[in-house]
Amino acid sequence: MGRSSKDKRDVYYRLAKEEGWRARSAFKLLQIDDEFHLFGDHVSKVVDLCAAPGSWSQVLAKKIYFARPETERHQAKIVAVDLQAMAPLPGIIQMQGDITQLSTAQKIVAHFEGDQADLVVCDGAPDVTGLHDIDEYIQAQLLLAALNITTHVLKTGGTFVAKIFRGRDVTLLTDQLRLFFPEVTIAKPKASRNSSIEAFVVCRNYEPPPGYVPTMINPLLDHTYTDFNQLTGPNRFIVPFIACGDLSAYDSDASYALDEDYQYHPPTEAPINPPYQTALARSGRSESEHVAKIAADLEQTQLTES
Known part of the structure; x- marks a missing residue:
């Protein structure tokens, strides 16, 4: 999945x-x-x-x-x-x-x-x-x-x-x-x-x-x-x-357009310890610090390649 x-x-x-x-x-x-x-x-x-x-x-x-x-x-x-x-x-x-x-x-x-x-x-x-x-x-x-x-x-x-x-x-x-x-x-x-x-x-x-x-x-x-x-x-x-499968059922391989009045429904059972949050906890950084580090690493990589 x-x-x-x-x-x-x-x-x-x-x-x-x-x-x-x-x-x-x-x-x-x-x-x-x-x-x-x-x-x-x-x-x-x-x-x-x-x-x-x-x-x-x-x-x-x-x-x-x-x-x-x-x-x-x-x-x-x-x-x-x-x-x-x-x-x-x-x-x-x-x-x-x-x-x-x-x-x-x-x-x-x-x-x-x-x-x-x-x-x-x-x-x-x-x-x-x-x-x-x-x-x-x-x-x-x-x-x-x-x-x-x-x-x-x-x-x-x-x-x-x-x-x-x-x-x-x-x-x-x-x-x-x-x-x-x-x-x-x-x-x-x-x-x-x-x-x-x-x-x-x-x-x-x-x-x-x-x-x-x-x-x-x-x-x-x-x-x-x-x-x-x-x-x-x-x-x-x-x-x-x-x-x-019922004749009105969805086909798994088909694509369906969302209705205009479609409303998002959050999952009934929210994920437990999402991998992203777990990675942040292990690194000891906040999300903003993590994003800043990724940007710095990317900039350093570009300078090295140039």
């Missing part, structure tokens, strides 16, 4: 700041919900994997926890899991843990008092390198790790939503998901840029294979085959693709 000025002008970036969402990705989950109706009355126990900084947890709290009467909110339990610490959110049970560890799955189920989740979501993604093959491979492993822990905590008939990179070997991933979910769809919200290979896989009606025992020991991905495009017939599934 801090890479270039295009991100700063993005309509969803501005809306997220004004409405108090921790990241623009909140709109992706909202648009997926508009299309697939994830948050029905039957959904009361939810797990948010790779939750930091917490925008999806905010959506879950709004749609599941705060949507209930105050006397019934204790029935809703939302567990947010991430390796990093996250600022507290009302209605969210936060947990630091590794989603590849069995102990993490056991702690999640313990929060549900032995019950299992109705919905598991995961917006996790690696720090992209720009090397697409590597990025797609790491994302695939992260998705399978999320699926692995989901088999421990999701109840039969539940729903799983996760980020996926639509790369060359995406067929293998969707085939793995179809082993556990009879209904698999790839969704592309309008809040997700067209230039990005990012999409979201929506898996519904969880039904593990007969006799399957969840385990964290063996990976679900089998590397026996290398060219998955050779699969034909029933062994190669064509996964439906849906571009989701």
Whole structure:
């Protein structure tokens, strides 16, 4: 989000700041919900994997926890899991843990008092390198790790939503998901840029294979085959693709003129210790002194070059 000025002008970036969402990705989950109706009355126990900084947890709290009467909110339990610490959110049970560890799955189920989740979501993604093959491979492993822990905590008939990179070997991933979910769809919200290979896989009606025992020991991905495009017939599934988002929604890649009566709204959650202020504090100078030093350094540089 801090890479270039295009991100700063993005309509969803501005809306997220004004409405108090921790990241623009909140709109992706909202648009997926508009299309697939994830948050029905039957959904009361939810797990948010790779939750930091917490925008999806905010959506879950709004749609599941705060949507209930105050006397019934204790029935809703939302567990947010991430390796990093996250600022507290009302209605969210936060947990630091590794989603590849069995102990993490056991702690999640313990929060549900032995019950299992109705919905598991995961917006996790690696720090992209720009090397697409590597990025797609790491994302695939992260998705399978999320699926692995989901088999421990999701109840039969539940729903799983996760980020996926639509790369060359995406067929293998969707085939793995179809082993556990009879209904698999790839969704592309309008809040997700067209230039990005990012999409979201929506898996519904969880039904593990007969006799399957969840385990964290063996990976679900089998590397026996290398060219998955050779699969034909029933062994190669064509996964439906849906571009989701309300017809009146903004397009992430489009530019929109501000209305004449537009008024600036400051962020609901102001930044904590802005980097510029932190740099000033460390230097021990006031802002005017800092600007004067920059001007002096620039003048000295120009004299040296001349």
